Amino acid sequence: MTNAIVLGGSRGIGKAISDALKSIEINVFAASKNDIDTSSMKSIKKFLENQNQTDILILNTGGPVPKQFLDITEEDWKLYHNQLFLGFCTILQNLKINDGGYIFLISSNVIKEPNPKLIISSAYRAAFSEVFKILSKDYAQKNISCINIAPGPINTDRTKELIKNIKKYEKDLPMKRLGDPEEIGNFVKAIIQNKIKYLSGVTINFDGANSNFIF
Amino acid sequence: MTNAIVLGGSRGIGKAISDALKSIEINVFAASKNDIDTSSMKSIKKFLENQNQTDILILNTGGPVPKQFLDITEEDWKLYHNQLFLGFCTILQNLKINDGGYIFLISSNVIKEPNPKLIISSAYRAAFSEVFKILSKDYAQKNISCINIAPGPINTDRTKELIKNIKKYEKDLPMKRLGDPEEIGNFVKAIIQNKIKYLSGVTINFDGANSNFIF
Amino acid sequence: MTNAIVLGGSRGIGKAISDALKSIEINVFAASKNDIDTSSMKSIKKFLENQNQTDILILNTGGPVPKQFLDITEEDWKLYHNQLFLGFCTILQNLKINDGGYIFLISSNVIKEPNPKLIISSAYRAAFSEVFKILSKDYAQKNISCINIAPGPINTDRTKELIKNIKKYEKDLPMKRLGDPEEIGNFVKAIIQNKIKYLSGVTINFDGANSNFIF
Amino acid sequence: MTNAIVLGGSRGIGKAISDALKSIEINVFAASKNDIDTSSMKSIKKFLENQNQTDILILNTGGPVPKQFLDITEEDWKLYHNQLFLGFCTILQNLKINDGGYIFLISSNVIKEPNPKLIISSAYRAAFSEVFKILSKDYAQKNISCINIAPGPINTDRTKELIKNIKKYEKDLPMKRLGDPEEIGNFVKAIIQNKIKYLSGVTINFDGANSNFIF
Numbered sequence: 091m092t093n094a095i096v097l098g099g100s101r102g103i104g105k106a107i108s109d110a111l112k113s114i115e116i117n118v119f120a121a122s123k124n125d126i127d128t129s130s131m132k133s134i135k136k137f138l139e140n141q142n143q144t145d146i147l148i149l150n151t152g153g154p155v156p157k158q159f160l161d162i163t164e165e166d167w168k169l170y171h172n173q174l175f176l177g178f179c180t181i182l183q184n185l186k187i188n189d190g191g192y193i194f195l196i197s198s199n200v201i202k203e204p205n206p207k208l209i210i211s212s213a214y215r216a217a218f219s220e221v222f223k224i225l226s227k228d229y230a231q232k233n234i235s236c237i238n239i240a241p242g243p244i245n246t247d248r249t250k251e252l253i254k255n256i257k258k259y260e261k262d263l264p265m266k267r268l269g270d271p272e273e274i275g276n277f278v279k280a281i282i283q284n285k286i287k288y289l290s291g292v293t294i295n296f297d298g299a300n301s302n303f304i305f
Numbered sequence: 306m307t308n309a310i311v312l313g314g315s316r317g318i319g320k321a322i323s324d325a326l327k328s329i330e331i332n333v334f335a336a337s338k339n340d341i342d343t344s345s346m347k348s349i350k351k352f353l354e355n356q357n358q359t360d361i362l363i364l365n366t367g368g369p370v371p372k373q374f375l376d377i378t379e380e381d382w383k384l385y386h387n388q389l390f391l392g393f394c395t396i397l398q399n400l401k402i403n404d405g406g407y408i409f410l411i412s413s414n415v416i417k418e419p420n421p422k423l424i425i426s427s428a429y430r431a432a433f434s435e436v437f438k439i440l441s442k443d444y445a446q447k448n449i450s451c452i453n454i455a456p457g458p459i460n461t462d463r464t465k466e467l468i469k470n471i472k473k474y475e476k477d478l479p480m481k482r483l484g485d486p487e488e489i490g491n492f493v494k495a496i497i498q499n500k501i502k503y504l505s506g507v508t509i510n511f512d513g514a515n516s517n518f519i520f
Numbered sequence: 521m522t523n524a525i526v527l528g529g530s531r532g533i534g535k536a537i538s539d540a541l542k543s544i545e546i547n548v549f550a551a552s553k554n555d556i557d558t559s560s561m562k563s564i565k566k567f568l569e570n571q572n573q574t575d576i577l578i579l580n581t582g583g584p585v586p587k588q589f590l591d592i593t594e595e596d597w598k599l600y601h602n603q604l605f606l607g608f609c610t611i612l613q614n615l616k617i618n619d620g621g622y623i624f625l626i627s628s629n630v631i632k633e634p635n636p637k638l639i640i641s642s643a644y645r646a647a648f649s650e651v652f653k654i655l656s657k658d659y660a661q662k663n664i665s666c667i668n669i670a671p672g673p674i675n676t677d678r679t680k681e682l683i684k685n686i687k688k689y690e691k692d693l694p695m696k697r698l699g700d701p702e703e704i705g706n707f708v709k710a711i712i713q714n715k716i717k718y719l720s721g722v723t724i725n726f727d728g729a730n731s732n733f734i735f
Numbered sequence: 736m737t738n739a740i741v742l743g744g745s746r747g748i749g750k751a752i753s754d755a756l757k758s759i760e761i762n763v764f765a766a767s768k769n770d771i772d773t774s775s776m777k778s779i780k781k782f783l784e785n786q787n788q789t790d791i792l793i794l795n796t797g798g799p800v801p802k803q804f805l806d807i808t809e810e811d812w813k814l815y816h817n818q819l820f821l822g823f824c825t826i827l828q829n830l831k832i833n834d835g836g837y838i839f840l841i842s843s844n845v846i847k848e849p850n851p852k853l854i855i856s857s858a859y860r861a862a863f864s865e866v867f868k869i870l871s872k873d874y875a876q877k878n879i880s881c882i883n884i885a886p887g888p889i890n891t892d893r894t895k896e897l898i899k900n901i902k903k904y905e906k907d908l909p910m911k912r913l914g915d916p917e918e919i920g921n922f923v924k925a926i927i928q929n930k931i932k933y934l935s936g937v938t939i940n941f942d943g944a945n946s947n948f949i950f
Contacts, residue, residue, distance in 0.1 A: 131809070159824075159827075159828065159866070159869070159870060159873075160828055162824075162828075164776070164821070164825070167820075167824065171816055171821075175858070175862075176812055176816075179804075179807075179812065180809070182804075183804070183805055183807075201734070201865075202520050202734055203732050203733055204734055204865045204866075204868050204869050206869045206872070206873075209865075209866060209869050212865040212866075213820070213862040213863070213865045213866050214862060216861050216862055216864075216865045217820075217858040217859060217862035218858070219519065219520075219861075220519060220849045220857040220861045221804070221849075221854060221857075223849050224849050224850070224851045224854050224857065225804060226514040227514050227851070228804075228851075230479030230480045230513060230514040231479065231480075231481070233480065236514065244503075264441070264442045264445035264506070265445045265446075265448065265502070265503065265505070266446070269503035273503045274503075276499040276500075276501055277496070277499070277504065279499070280496065280498070280499050280501070284491040284494070284495050285491075286491055286492050287480070287488065287513075288459075288480065288484035288489075288511060288512070289488070289492065290479075290512075290513055290514040291479070291510070291512070291513070291514030291516060292509060292510045292511070292512075292516075293519075293520050294504070294507060294509055295506070295507045296504055297503070297507075298445060298502075298503045299441040299445040299451065299505040299506030300506070301507075302633050302634075302732065302733070303632055303732070303733035304434065304438055304508075304631070304632055304634055304950075305434075305520065305949075374654070374655060374658075375613055377609075377613075379561070379606070379610070382606055382609065383606075391594070391597055391598075391601075394589075394597065395594070398589070398590055398592075416650075416949070418947050418948055418949070419650045419654050419947075419949055420654070421657070421658075427650040427651075427654065428605070428647040428648070428651050429647060431647055431649075431650045431949070432643040432644060432646055433643070434646075435634045435639075435642040435643045436589070436634075436639060436642075436643050438634050439635070439636045439639050440589060442636070443589075517849075517947065518847055518947070518948035519735075519846070519847055519848070519849055519861070520734075520735065631950070632950050649949065649950075650949060653949055656909070656944040657909045660910045661910075661911070665944075672933075674933075694871070694875030694876065694935075694936070695875045695878065695932070695933065695935070699933035703931050703933045703934070704933075706929040706931055707931050707934065710925030710929050710931070711922070711925070713925070714921040714925050715921075716918050716922050716925070717943075718887075718889075718910065718918045718941060718942070718943045719918070719939070719941055720909075720910070720944040721942070721943070721944030721945070721946060722939060722940045722941070722946075723949075723950050724934070724937060724939055725936070725937045726933060726934055726937070727935075727936070728875060728932075728933045728935055728936070729871040729872050729875040729880075729936030730936070731936060731937075734865060735846070735864075
């Protein structure tokens with residue numbers, strides 16, 4: 091049976107991916123913050139004691155509270171360095187992905203269009219995207235596909251925290267709506283279900299035609 | 306019933322997309338060069354007399370014979386300007402895409418990593434990618450998704466023409482193989498089948514982890 | 521003596537570059553539209569009869585009148601295909617750049633962030649940027665540096681035509697002002713004057729911190 | 736009098752920038768590792784006790800020893816997180832750049848084309864590039880220009896450590912040579928000397944036409 095670990099799998103995009111994978115008979119471990127706190131190296135190491143391999147891994151975690159640059163403390167940087175970067179590196183150093191598997195990174199559109207309110211997230215998610223890109227070439231040799239999904243405004247609790255007037259915000263979006271987490275869930279599911287392997291080493295903006303840069 | 310027009314639909318990636326869409330009961334017009342010669346404005350206009358709307362459009366066409374820059378003639382530029390750029394613009398100006406539809410552009414990885422042997426293709430495919438990006442925002446208002454797939458080395462007749470020793474070439478690829486046209490066919494099918502709409506205005510490298518740039 | 525040809529050298533950014541190069545004793549041919557009309561292949565060929573080599577070449581030309589996609593005619597496309605793409609290709613195919621020389625392309629920030637009002641410009645300037653990138657590697661072997669400058673909002677007649685209320689527009693810019701053509705003129709001058717050669721094959725956004733994409 | 740602080744100013748690219756700025760009568764503090772060790776938060780804070788403002792700041796530091804991903808320890812990540820990211824953030828949070836000033840970041844071409852041997856550098860230099868991009872918009876309001884120079888292979892001790900057979904390596908470069916540190920030094924000098932301010936929020940590859948991606 092195919093096994094999947096979905097980090098941040100109890101809510102938002104992570105939950106949508108978990109649900110979509112369950113629908114095609116994949117054995118999903120939808121890890122909640124109780125199972126693994128990606129901001130704590132201790133928690134990550136404990137998680138890795140019990141998990142040493144999987145077929146599918148979804149690297150997904152929430153972002154920090156918005157803060158202006160001058161207000162960010164050394165503790166903030168270090169906490170989110172763990173959560174958005176070092177934790178994921180440690181997982182990839184210690185968790186075996188079985189041959190023919192998949193790793194999806196759920197990053198954010200801020201990696202390509204950095205956001206002043208989300209400066210911590212822009213920085214560390216970009217950093218990990220660099221690592222993920224490099225590793226995609228090694229994983230390719232084992233037929234493991236690495237796909238970086240960079241969501242734009244998706245209808246999650248997180249987005250509702252960040253944006254006050256959602257209705258007004260939606261009017262300015264090209265599609266006049268936030269994306270549905272299920273669209274990302276189904277996208278991940280569809281790639282796995284159709285055994286699409288050659289899509290790898292790529293960052294896919296998932297933002298309803300909202301970005302402005304060409305590539 | 307859902308209708309699709311697949312340009313260059315009789316071979317290679319176009320055929321794979323046609324076949325995949327047919328498998329989910331879409332009414333596919335797999336246009337061959339006899340139906341529409343995208344290098345001829347006359348042929349394009351004639352085609353548009355008989356086709357004035359569709360739900361799904363696949364913009365796909367072959368590339369030029371490799372030529373060094375100094376050997377490219379004014380006639381070459383103009384021919385491929387028609388084939389790779391002006392024809393597609395004319396089609397989008399005259400063919401109605403029904404609300405909720407999809408447009409897929411099959412471009413090439415040379416748009417992001419231009420290739421000296423494929424200079425004409427690099428230039429005009431990039432030019433049309435700019436147009437396509439701009440239009441994605443208008444189409445978004447009608448819930449039409451625009452997806453630019455930029456394939457790397459795929460196992461088609463075209464690739465076999467361009468690369469002499471395929472076996473040797475494959476050894477240097479991260480996945481040790483060319484991509485299958487069916488992987489792209491199934492990718493397109495899966496997006497449509499799963500009604501994924503928020504993926505739009507995006508260029509997706511489809512190259513088996515072969516590219517080196519970060520985004 | 522060092523010679524330079526500056527296309528579109530009689531006004532705007534072209535004039536500023538001409539003036540800056542003259543100030544360091546370079547023999548500048550500031551070509552006006554009377555000398556060469558880059559929208560006319562006939563005019564370009566005539567120009568090339570009289571010019572067969574230079575040390576420094578500035579590829580620079582005005583852009584088209586803004587037009588919505590559906591209003592662009594086949595004649596529009598072809599005219600600006602000449603002006604923004606084919607003319608420059610023809611020049612590079614026929615004009616010898618002396619060893620150790622420089623080629624500057626003055627493109628536009630729309631190549632990276634395409635603009636719906638400037639769709640023709642976005643497309644063809646991007647197309648030529650691809651050609652220029654490819655050629656930079658060949659030119660490098662003769663110690664010729666190729667630099668693509670992509671200006672943002674610069675204080676030229678062109679910008680005043682495109683933007684109605686300049687004062688209001690400037691308030692939304694990060695630097696609260698348009699760029700000065702002289703800043704680009706001096707930039708080009710400084711690179712040549714300081715014999716900086718290793719800067720090549722690069723696109724340099726020149727936009728007063730106005731762009732939003734990371735690279 | 737104009738003051739400049741050049742981090743890593745005693746060797747390589749930093750020294751070349753220091754020397755170039757001194758040649759135009761700028762009062763340069765070429766900080767060596769004895770003055771500030773950017774891998775030590777303690778050293779950085781001590782440095783900031785004595786330095787609280789400058790007109791020109793050059794953010795420049797060496798990179799880590801090459802290591803394969805699986806060999807990188809938590810201590811390695813944290814050390815270089817300080818050196819390549821957190822130290823620079825702390826400096827920008829505490830050091831006032833005077834109105835009309837300049838900040839140059841000397842990053843690396845690995846931020847756009849990540850390198851498996853330089854995975855730590857690729858990650859954290861990209862992360863800081865995101866922060867620097869965001870801040871460029873704030874600094875613009877005080878007429879402070881932020882320029883990210885991403886050098887390719889430059890003739891420094893560092894490059895000689897990384898590449899065994901330099902002569903052979905140079906033959907494969909488009910310009911058949913490494914770049915000179917002085918070219919970067921003179922580039923920085925020329926921008927300041929010519930009061931070019933509108934060049935800001937930009938990443939400039941400085942690599943002798945060596946990169947392959949279009950933008």
